[in-house]
Amino acid sequence: MKQGALIVIAVFILAASPVFADLTETIEEKKPGRKLYVTFTYGPTASWLTRIIEQTERSNFVFRNFLPGIYFTTELQNLPLITPEVRAAFYYPLLSSFNHVPYANSPLNFAGDLFAGARFEIGWGFFRINGGPGLHLLFLSSDRWNYFNMGAALAVGIELALSPGWSLLIDGFASIDNGNLGTNKQMEPFNITYQYQTALGVRYSKKKRNASAIFMGKDKDHPPVILDR
Secondary structure (H helix, E strand, C coil), X not given: CHHHHHHHHHHHHHHHHHHHHHHHCEEECCCCCCEEEEEEEEEEEEEEEEEEECCCCCCCEEEEEEEEEEEEEXXXXXXXXXXXXXXXXXXXXXXXXXXXXXXXXXXXXXXEEEEEEEEEEEEECCEEEEEEEEEEEEEEEEXXXXXXXXXXXXXXXXXXXXCCCEEXXXXXXXXXXXXXXXXXXXXXXXXXXXXXXXEEEEEECCCCCCCCCCCCCCCCCCCCCXXXX
């Protein structure tokens, strides 16, 4: 059931993203001569979550989870220097372990993840590097508790311009969180909670054109230009 819901959401995102690009990319800014617009990135993602309960007379309790999923990012383009973004992800807890011993059945049900931040970008031709800080939120449902983690995260990404309209993005995230904001805070408090994420996504845009790309082809309707940032 949970796997089926994940597949349905993935198909919807893949099908709807070009439509979103057509309908909602242009936003007028009050400053004359500059237009703000949004772009959308989507694809598969994976997360490695570690939570530790420190012990004094024995080894620590270490909970590890591997969560594959899908993500969808909305970015505000054409601001000077920075690109604000909001990234939402839906995860299915595939593998869980306690002190390196795998659970026969994962006690977790599903997870929702949110990253809100801003990135700085530098580029050379069709290759770009970006990164920046942000706020990280994680909701994790289990048979025992509903976990809610919040903390600071750092995102770093690589972008390859495939064509004037399409880009390939490889992202990495690292966060350190407070893992005791959910219903576990009284009976199962964690001393350390951190998370790593990686993602492989694509972006199609009619507004954000790549001036240099691996496959330039012919772009008569949208000639490649360098937009103000």
